[in-house]
Amino acid sequence: MQKQSVFTSRWLPWLLIAPQMAIVLAFFYWPAAQAVLQSFLMQDAFGLSTVFVRFENYKELLSEPDYFAAILRTFVFAFAIALSSLSLALLLAVMADKPLRGVALYRTLLIWPYAVAPPVAGVLWVFMLNPSLGVIAHGLRALGIDWNPLLDGNQAALLIILAAAWKQISYNFLFFLAGLQSIPKSVFEAAAIDGARPMRRFWTVTFPLLSPTIFFLIVVNIVYAFFDTFGIIDTMTRGGPAKATETLVYKVYSDGLLGGNLGGSAAQSVILMGIVIVLTGIQFRFVERKVTY
Amino acid sequence: MANVTLRNVRKTYPGGVEAIKGVDLEIGDGQFCVLVGPSGCGKSTLLRMVAGLETITSGEIDIGGRVVNAIEPADRDIAMVFQNYALYPHMTVYNNMAYGLRNRGMARPEIDRRVREAARTLEIGAMLDRKPKQLSGGQRQRVAMGRAIVRQPKVFLFDEPLSNLDAKLRIAMRVEIRKLQRRLNTTSIYVTHDQLEAMTLADILVVMNGGVVEQIGNPLAIYQKPATTFVAAFIGAPPMNLTPIDAAEATARQPDGTGAGGAILGVRPEDLALTDDAVPAGGIGYELTVEAIERVGAETFVYGTRSGAAAAVSANPGELPPGEIVVRLPGQSAPTIGARVRAVAPRDKLHLFSADGRNRLGG
Numbered sequence: 001m002q003k004q005s006v007f008t009s010r011w012l013p014w015l016l017i018a019p020q021m022a023i024v025l026a027f028f029y030w031p032a033a034q035a036v037l038q039s040f041l042m043q044d045a046f047g048l049s050t051v052f053v054r055f056e057n058y059k060e061l062l063s064e065p066d067y068f069a070a071i072l073r074t075f076v077f078a079f080a081i082a083l084s085s086l087s088l089a090l091l092l093a094v095m096a097d098k099p100l101r102g103v104a105l106y107r108t109l110l111i112w113p114y115a116v117a118p119p120v121a122g123v124l125w126v127f128m129l130n131p132s133l134g135v136i137a138h139g140l141r142a143l144g145i146d147w148n149p150l151l152d153g154n155q156a157a158l159l160i161i162l163a164a165a166w167k168q169i170s171y172n173f174l175f176f177l178a179g180l181q182s183i184p185k186s187v188f189e190a191a192a193i194d195g196a197r198p199m200r201r202f203w204t205v206t207f208p209l210l211s212p213t214i215f216f217l218i219v220v221n222i223v224y225a226f227f228d229t230f231g232i233i234d235t236m237t238r239g240g241p242a243k244a245t246e247t248l249v250y251k252v253y254s255d256g257l258l259g260g261n262l263g264g265s266a267a268q269s270v271i272l273m274g275i276v277i278v279l280t281g282i283q284f285r286f287v288e289r290k291v292t293y
Numbered sequence: 294m295a296n297v298t299l300r301n302v303r304k305t306y307p308g309g310v311e312a313i314k315g316v317d318l319e320i321g322d323g324q325f326c327v328l329v330g331p332s333g334c335g336k337s338t339l340l341r342m343v344a345g346l347e348t349i350t351s352g353e354i355d356i357g358g359r360v361v362n363a364i365e366p367a368d369r370d371i372a373m374v375f376q377n378y379a380l381y382p383h384m385t386v387y388n389n390m391a392y393g394l395r396n397r398g399m400a401r402p403e404i405d406r407r408v409r410e411a412a413r414t415l416e417i418g419a420m421l422d423r424k425p426k427q428l429s430g431g432q433r434q435r436v437a438m439g440r441a442i443v444r445q446p447k448v449f450l451f452d453e454p455l456s457n458l459d460a461k462l463r464i465a466m467r468v469e470i471r472k473l474q475r476r477l478n479t480t481s482i483y484v485t486h487d488q489l490e491a492m493t494l495a496d497i498l499v500v501m502n503g504g505v506v507e508q509i510g511n512p513l514a515i516y517q518k519p520a521t522t523f524v525a526a527f528i529g530a531p532p533m534n535l536t537p538i539d540a541a542e543a544t545a546r547q548p549d550g551t552g553a554g555g556a557i558l559g560v561r562p563e564d565l566a567l568t569d570d571a572v573p574a575g576g577i578g579y580e581l582t583v584e585a586i587e588r589v590g591a592e593t594f595v596y597g598t599r600s601g602a603a604a605a606v607s608a609n610p611g612e613l614p615p616g617e618i619v620v621r622l623p624g625q626s627a628p629t630i631g632a633r634v635r636a637v638a639p640r641d642k643l644h645l646f647s648a649d650g651r652n653r654l655g656g
Binding site: 190208 | 344345346365366367371372373375376377379380381382383392393396397440444
């Protein structure tokens with residue numbers, strides 16, 4: 001079968017991709033270009049004068065210890081969120097892959113949290129863990145834990161990681177379940193006959209066969225932790241207390257929109273853009289190819 | 294080396310569907326038992342119950358003098374070859390074969406010795422470092438066999454292992470499996486829906502239908518004396534011609550009275566001859582209009598419709614449509630289509646079954 005379409009006209013192909021190109025240009029490239037441009041400019045607080053400062057914004061950013069703290073924090077968050085949501089989702093998926101009574105209901109319920117918008121998820125957790133009225137906070141206090149994420153930075157960070165990971169479990173679960181179901185049952189049966197106990201079966205058969213899915217999800221979860229946690233952070237802690245939950249994305253927002261430093265904020269987004277490009281590159285290069293079978 | 298004995302084995306699924314309705318079977322040490330039947334007859338379920346992959350609702354499965362009902366598949370000392378081979382896609386051929394031995398904590402040199410020996414036997418020595426996806430269907434099949442034989446189990450279980458191969462390879466592998474099994478002298482249970490495979494491989498043939506065993510025995514004995522019309526139609530290609538006969542004729546043929554309610558008369562295609570002679574005493578003759586002819590070289594199949602064809606017999610799979618008779622002629626000569634011919638068979642070539650097809654009448 002011929003895969004390539006052949007056009008006799010030179011202009012028709014361009015015309016056909018024009019709508020798609022228009023959208024990509026207007027919503028992706030133009031704002032990106034604006035950000036790059038902005039990152040070379042410095043504006044006064046009232047937006048009255050704009051000066052071209054070249055790399056001044058970047059220099060200032062990279063001399064700021066706060067910025068490196070935010071980078072480290074973001075990586076810690078990303079690692080913690082990816083690890084906890086991936087391992088929990090895998091556990092749940094392995095359980096839900098078994099022939100259970102009412103398995104459809106069970107699976108549906110596990111997928112539901114994904115339909116909850118990040119800010120709503122944030123609010124839910126805020127309420128449950130609010131030091132004065134939260135249900136869970138009450139329980140923690142009863143256990144003798146001095147729970148106050150409004151004051152304790154580590155607790156606030158834990159709160160963000162918890163909410164963000166919870167939100168992502170459903171997504172990971174869905175992919176793991178699909179991945180598990182694409183492995184022929186007879187392979188597990190063969191392993192069972194071959195004398196592999198359930199744990200060994202998991203580590204020597206299930207896990208390696210899921211590795212393409214796991215790799216893909218690691219990248220997706222890191223991207224999620226980097227960028228999509230904004231809604232959760234904004235509703236739960238607003239980056240506080242004392243910037244303890246300020247990730248790179250939140251810092252772009254707070255420095256630019258709240259702090260009025262548009263140039264610096266733009267420089268940060270350009271760096272973030274670079275990170276996304278690298279992550280996407282990794283994904284394309286390895287995930288598409290690093291399939292073990 | 295072990296006997297396998299099934300005692301009134303039943304399987305009922307949670308929904309209430311009864312897949313296996315009481316099977317008794319005795320397979321001697323080193324025998325090759327083939328379970329054959331149409332899809333959905335329960336043969337694979339039965340095999341998986343022996344393997345321990347399906348629970349046993351009631352009855353007992355005994356392997357080598359040990360009831361294994363509550364024993365894990367890993368501890369039953371069996372090896373299984375699956376229809377889709379079920380190789381571990383992420384492991385090399387070597388590791389695929391070594392996996393079961395490693396799980397049992399066997400010493401490395403012994404594993405290596407066994408894997409290499411199996412690879413030599415199956416002529417896959419050059420592929421030990423490859424992954425399953427780099428192999429052809431036939432090679433994968435050999436790896437699956439290799440994985441079974443390195444374990445040196447008491448029993449081999451085969452679940453339609455050849456059905457994913459092309460016709461030529463299937464025949465070659467069929468012969469190899471039989472040779473291998475003879476040499477290793479390991480008790481084997483083999484599931485297939487292919488009656489030719491069943492006939493050629495089996496020491497004991499078990500014909501199944503609808504969760505029950507229709508007949509157990511030596512393949513040729515089953516061919517010569519099918520116990521029911523289902524077996525008569527299922528074993529043999531083309532199938533046996535089955536025609537209902539009325540009570541009067543049935544009583545004439547079976548004077549002991551068992552045919553008083555009518556009967557079904559069966560005759561194999563090769564036992565019919567086209568002739569102008571009169572029907573021999575006690576034999577049968579069909580007046581046919583030739584509808585189709587199949588020439589396959591060494592033999593020719595003539596399909597004809599009986600003039601004034603009688604009503605349908607039971608609609609078992611594999612049976613001919615009612616009123617149609619097939620005749621197998623040696624060589625390549627055949628009448629022309631549309632010709633009216635007479636097909637006759639002598640008395641000793643006829644099979645008589647009860648009207649419901651469930652019992653063989655007479656010897």
